[in-house]
Amino acid sequence: MQYEELGLHQYIARPLSQSGYLEPWPALIHLMERYRERRDALFDAQYLHARVAAYVSMAYQSLLEHTDKKALILVPIHELENLVHHEAGVIGRYLEYRCGIAGRSEVTRAPERYQLLVGVPRTVRSMMERGQIDPASLTCLVVDETHRMLLDDNLYEVLDLLRPHRSERLTYFFSSALSLEMRNLVWKYADHPEEVRPRPSSSILSGVEERVYHLAGHRKLKALEALLRRFPAHDTIVFTGGDEVSQQVAGALLIGGIKNYCVTGDMPRHRGFLLGEPLGASGRVVVVTSESTSRNLHVPAFSMVVNYQMPVSGDSYLYRIRFLEEGAGPLCVSLVSEADAYDYLETELDMERHFPSFPLDELLDGSLRARERRQRGGSGRKRERRRRPPRGRRAEGAQGKGGERRVKREEIVSSRPPLRGKSLEERVAYYQRKYGERF
Incomplete structure (x- = not known):
């Protein structure tokens, strides 16, 4: 038209x-x-x-x-x-x-x-x-x-x-x-x-390679970093679930050496229109909050879409796909954790199709797995540590300060009067003999 x-x-x-x-x-x-x-x-x-x-x-x-x-x-x-x-x-x-x-x-x-x-x-x-x-x-x-x-x-x-x-x-x-x-x-x-109420057409899925990785929630950020390093030349847009998550993801990627833009709902709107130039040879990474925040982005088409959090419906999923450019190699990657289980199933039921799942091993390389093992304490041979006695106790026969012998608790208990199990009259008679009639 x-x-x-x-x-x-x-x-x-x-x-x-x-x-x-x-x-x-x-x-x-x-x-x-x-x-x-x-x-x-x-x-x-x-x-x-x-x-x-x-x-x-x-x-x-x-x-x-x-x-x-x-x-x-x-x-x-x-x-x-x-x-x-x-x-x-x-x-x-x-x-x-x-x-x-x-x-x-x-x-x-x-x-x-x-x-x-x-x-x-x-x-x-x-x-x-x-x-x-x-x-x-x-x-x-x-x-x-x-x-x-x-x-x-x-x-x-x-x-x-x-x-x-x-x-x-x-x-x-x-x-x-x-x-x-x-x-x-x-x-x-x-x-x-x-x-x-315009809705995107499902025909935009033609030519798009879809990948779904099932993983634990605490490994999402590491998987995202590994994904961006695996495809360094792709212009990527990452959809997160909220402003706080967007800022955390953007900060973590920046610390890891991946330059990015963070577009949230409370930032000045004119900044969302200044994303035309790529960030060097590593491509462009845009971290947005949701579909409503990204709808005003006047940027060229992206070659990869990452669903850091799964959309709540099939329409939202198709809307995110629209950011991909036409041609060979557009990629849509979804990172699904236990918190996204219900949204993932709802999206599949809404679109009446199953998403192709891939093993996480092909995404996480050996160096990343080794770093994860080091952070957990490692899986190699550990040194045997000597077992110290509990604090406040010493070995039998040990001496205290000044060379004086410490009195054992058993000796103190044995020196006490044997009144356990005695009646009141017997206890009174014992103390009268010891301290006199007016004790």
Whole structure:
């Protein structure tokens, strides 16, 4: 499919091609189809790769068709706000429209000079209250990462101000979690929205070599290091289960001499777009948290995907496969421990197929096994150690300080009066004889 088939203007298609988007990608195709139908939609953004460029292109196309209108994009954080502004500058380089960030001085002084506005709900609400943004002048509204703004009261205030004109514009919500609360929000502020849940096709598995290694959880990190050393020329992306695990894995690999990037959910978003250059001759290793963190990575295709933690479904597994490049030798390796047993079985049942398992011996070389034995104490011959007597005791007949003979406990016990088993009267008579009548 070409950009002309989607009806995209040539001044938008040209910078997209120059930026590396040689043909339409799924996020743009889904979005432009709903745009042509003039229908609002809720998109499951978890599997929409490079959606920022998609909705910025759609916003410019809407401005070209409605010259007296404006477009508004709402984002949850300032890092994503700056990212959208940068993408708008790249895609709109041949257009006369200007993109501004809501709340900045140049935008608040002359809001009429900007046709595309992007901002967080708080600054957009303040501009709407001052009359600098007219709700009736919007031709499209995009709310990105809506699931992160469900507890933001400013979002609801902005949507309340825009609600009377919802039938006059197009409204698109992007969310990675389609909960009941999310659906209620979309149905309240959009005009009969359609729920779009794109799923990757299983045809992307063709030509991909899959490997599964079953191992103990404490050996995962060593196996990952051995895997990266075995394929040093492969550009690798590693999927872990959380931010802490990502940082631990990235730090351990760095200590082992393997350079890598660590992309977590709390890092500035613009850093995720600076991964274009490989790290020397050893290739590129990217450690990410999950699918939701990696969906904005604008990087070339990888030649190896490592599932440090198994995905929870077949869709997530196929999404990770999409990062592999086409051609000979793409490799997907899964490290399955006892903690991943349930997710592994769930993924197999969801995909209705069995993953090929390989013995761990071919992955771990002899040097790594020798190092593991040394860390456990080794398997060679051990020196015999003399057995010392317990502390506080000496051999029989030993002398204490100053050459004095130490009295044995048996001698002390034998010198005690033999009163064990005696009655009270016998004990009183004994002490009377020893100490007198008034003892």
